Amino acid sequence: MLMLLQVEQTVSGHPVGIGYASSIAVNLWLIPALPILASGIIALLKQPRRKLSATLAIGSLSFSLLMALFAFAHVVSGWAGGIQTREVVNFTWFQFGNSAVDLGWILDPLSAIMAVMVCFVGLLIFIYTVGYMEHDENFTRFFCFLSLFAGAMLGVVIANSILLLFMSWELVGLTSYLLIGFWYHKPSAAAAAKKAFVTTRVGDIFFLLGIVWLFAQTGTLLFYNHGSGSLETSALQVLLSQHAALGLTAAGAIGLLIFAGAAGKSGQFPLHVWLPDAMEGPTPVSALIHAATMVAAGVYLIARVYPLMSAGMPLTESGAAAGTTTALVVVTWVGAATAVFAALIAIAQNDIKRILAYSTVSQLGYMMAGLGLGGVAVGMFHLITHAFFKALLFLGAGSVIHGCHEEQDIRRMGGLKSHMRVTFLTYAVGMLALCGFPIVFSGFWSKDAILEAAHNSAFIKGPYYLLVFGAVLTAFYMTRQVCYVFFGQSRGHGHAHESPRVMTAPLVILASFAVALGAIGTPAWPWFHAFLEGQPASGGMHLLFEADFLKLLATSSVIVFLGLGLGWWLYGNKSPKADEPDAFEKAAPAIWAGLRDRLYVDELYGVTAIAFYYWWARLADWLDRRMWGGIVAAVAWVFKMFAQLNRLLDLHWVDGTFDKACEELSTGGGIVSRLQNGRAQTYLRILAFGVILLAAILIWSARP
């Protein structure tokens, strides 16, 4: 067991007399280990053991949630006492030469809050899955994958070693491949799974390069390790003093490589193409991937290595940022561009889950921009709130699909408002939270924080306008979707029905969180930011009435209402026919076509990267057939000639000799076989007699 190995621990920040990792930190590994163990057990179960497999998966994750809550409570109590908890447990996996490959896990505010979020949302999705996959014959397999997925993601969350993080990261990639392709008999699902796997692999190559470079420069794989970890001051100094190409420092270059990996996983432009296709998986998978886990992994990774990304940032006397770094600028621009780009495409999609997928890509752009502009707290706050309301939207969409007999096209829905009351109300909550409807919803506060950071940024101005534009688009396409799905007349086939209680209950819980979570990040009580940064929460109601804030409030309200109004004006209560062209399409057909075809990114890849590989493959094929094939044929001919010669020799010379020898042998064997009388004791006697002889020889020869 791992615990036997060397265990180290620190509490950094304030030097308080805690010299040991608390029992919760020491046993933190159980959080990912339990779901993985559960998945292992489920993998061994037979198909009909549905109840048991669901119980195992849900039970193990509940236990993880319980532990995560304890860990969170531990960190919060430390924080309330003025200590910034950072407890790490490290051990050496193996050694080669003078280098050691270290693994370990960490308990700090970031990992604690993320673990709680992942466990909680994951658990709700697990429960929802029981209802959603009720009729699927591969129910147990699904829970096996889900459990493994949750465990791997929790591994990413608690990792204190970039290698452990990478291993869990790849495990996440593998399970997402398995889950997206869960209905592998559908060719589209199989293709989508392959696409997701290959596209994220592109980012992972860069990530791996970054890891290797980081290891080569700092000699450690650990993030934090009593000041010798790669994210701690001494290592960062080393990284800053090294210069890479293009005027970048090693820190910046490694940061960019790691960001490439994060971009692949989080679906940032230009590696976003796999994410919408991943909608081929069952809906709980979409929710799990898009809300709680996989895409959040990229953002979480950037938050985790934020010290590296921001290394070398000039600071003012008071410690505030007085500049930015190249890596963060790239993160910001990519994030902002992705936010607008994906929001534009989302406008012209008709698949309910595809719209949400593009919306996710767009929101991830917001998170990245938030990280780049405002630091860890801003990005992570949006990550957490988004996790809840996006999970809500996906599960709501799943409920709608379930209720409409597996129909996914929003043009064939409509009027569901009265048939599916719970789903409609919760979905509306999620939609308003996503749009950032002022004051009431959590999405407003988290998105507001990003816009505020963008607005206040003294160094880069462009992203602010992009992000504002993106916010308008967000409100617009969400209004369009809700109008199509819930308002107007029913255009579907068959009678829509409300989903079972096991599916609606998670919706209600998530909806309440989508509203309530905003309370921990308002300027009046910025608890979340203070908690992540390890400072006491300062604020007060008066901050809500300051001019600056009111101005921003007004701006974002205008943005949101603009988007909502535009959407309602175009789509509200129109109830178009299923095959009638879209209102937007009527207004601007050329733009619509472009947006509908996802701005031709897939096609671009088709004629560039994929065509390139295709050409290489053709070349290799030709070489195989003509060149290597010819050589092989020539060699084969030579050997054939030898064989002919051999045969002649065999027939006339060898065989005769051999036959004669065989006759002799057979005669001899007849004589010897009499010894083989089949009695065990005779053999034993011969053996014993041999022993006597050998021993006698031995003793005789050893005479002095």
Place this chain on the structure above:
Amino acid sequence: MVASSAVSNLDQIFIILRDWVTHFFPTAWRPAIGVLLSVVAIVCVFPGLFALTTIFERKGLGRIQNRIGPNRVGPFGLFQPIADGIKSLTKEDIIPTSANGVVHFLAPVILVVAVFMGFAVLPMGRNMVLVDMDAGLLFFFAMGASTELSVFMAGWSSRNKYSLLGAMRAVAQMISYEIVLLLSSVAVVMIAGSLRPEKIVDAQNQYSYGLPHWYIFTPWGLAAFVMYAIAATAETNRSPFDLPEGESELVAGYHTEYSGFKFALFFLGEYLAMFSISGLGTTLFLGGWSAPLEALSFVPSWIWFFGKVMMSIFVFIWMRGTLPRLRQDQLMNFAWKFVLPFTLLDLLVTAMWRFMGEGWLRWVVSTVILAGTYVLMGRAGMYRKHFAPRTYRYAE
């Protein structure tokens, strides 16, 4: 001899007595005389206890079955064992004509000797262990294993099919449950880190908040104790595992053909085995001679030991009066498909406990694993029972 202020003279009275007697002898003889005295004490005390237990059992069973029990000999029938003893001694010693005389004679002797040997390593009080052996536990189990052979000898030498069947059943059952007995003790050995009974008791003789650190008060210890208790019941052929002597099928099992004093020896051996196995259980799980509350430490340690042993004996009697007898295939299935796997799991949990370090977490984890598996295995067993056909493979 240790006589610190905390340990009263009453507690050490037997040690003091022994030392007083030995000091009449030359120095060179003293250790031998001391051991001899202790052996004499054990050989006297436990048969006395046996006599008491028989009357206790018959009275208790009577009470459970709503009748009076023996009440003719002496006040409340208390002298019944004496009468029984005299009867056994004076009855004719019958040896069947076709029986194998030597083996027939040796069987009860070997049984009683082997069982008596087991007492040598049990600490019956503070400083009260006959031989403080480094591998004491192993010695105990080695002696326990030797009794199986004597049972076989008794059954085989009688030349009686009931005896032989009873012996075969008894041996199969004892072997099956001996594994469990050993493995559940291994859990304790893993935590205490020693095979020496003295040290195991010492490890449990600590208190926090006035409560003892007995192993039965831990999740793995409780599980191991329950398994140990089941195995001990089977090992001593007590109800509900008393098939080898099931009188409705086998007359009296392997000692059907014994009478008189040899029969009394078997009877004695059986009860002594009960005492020794209860004593070991007490040592392993119930803190041996340590007091159940720190405040009660002033009571002499040997009182606690014998009190705990007698409590276990009472539970044995209670079970005999309450539970019906199992069938042979049920008995074997229970041993190999439930008790043994669960004991192995308990070993695993114990190892986890050992390496998880202090804290509340290991309590939660081991409780969850053990309770969960118990429920799952129980359910699975019931599930099978409904569908699987009944088999008699082990009963052939």
Place this chain on the structure above:
Amino acid sequence: MGSPLIGYLVVAALLFSIGLAGALVRRNAIMVLIGIELMLNAANLNFIAFWRYSPHPEALTGMMFAIFSIAVAAAEAAVGLGLVIAIYRHAQTTDLDKMNRMKG
């Protein structure tokens, strides 16, 4: 006889020879197995005796060998007797002189 070891060695040699003789002359397969067990035990006795009188008994080599040998012997007995029972079921005999179907 200078060394106390000699007595043990002689006993072990006698035991081994008795076991071997039994294994070679008894007809019954079970008796052959018993003979083999005796031979193994004789070897164990040698191991323990040599360990006891070795210059470095704390290295525990002979003792360990004996302990492992006891464990292996238990496995050997279980498999061997299982085989005898299986053969008995098949051929209704445990007489080795009659078991010569494998002769050449």
Place this chain on the structure above:
Amino acid sequence: MGIMFYLIAALTLAGALAAMTLKHLVHAALAVTAAFAGLALFFLNLDAQFAGFAQILIYIGAVAILIVFAILLTRGAELPKEGVFSRTWFVGMAIAAGIFAVLGWAIIASARALPSETVAPAVTVHDIGVAIVGRYVLPLEIVALLLTAATIGAVIVALHEKERAK
């Protein structure tokens, strides 16, 4: 070499001789048990407590029981008509005697080189435990594997044939 040694040696050798010569298989099994017990006493006499107890536990508690079970299951308790010794018993005896001669020769030849009386080694169970899971952990694992394989093998070999055919 005291009186104890001669007593134990007499017990062991008598048990072994009886086991190999007695006609009745059950008697032989009981005699070999006596030999096993004598060996255990030898081990104790040689200060190898652990090995001695293990010998009792395994040989008397398990192997002897196994042997009598096998005897009863194969109806070995009935005396065979042809006699218990092989037709060519003199060959076996001769070879056994030869082995003893060679061993005796080896002992006599090396008698002078043998070590003299040494102090009893102070080896505790703890030392043995540490050695087993330390230096000898690989043999331990191999023995564990072997025992598992042997258990499964014994069960399969002894299963009823008709059940296997099923």
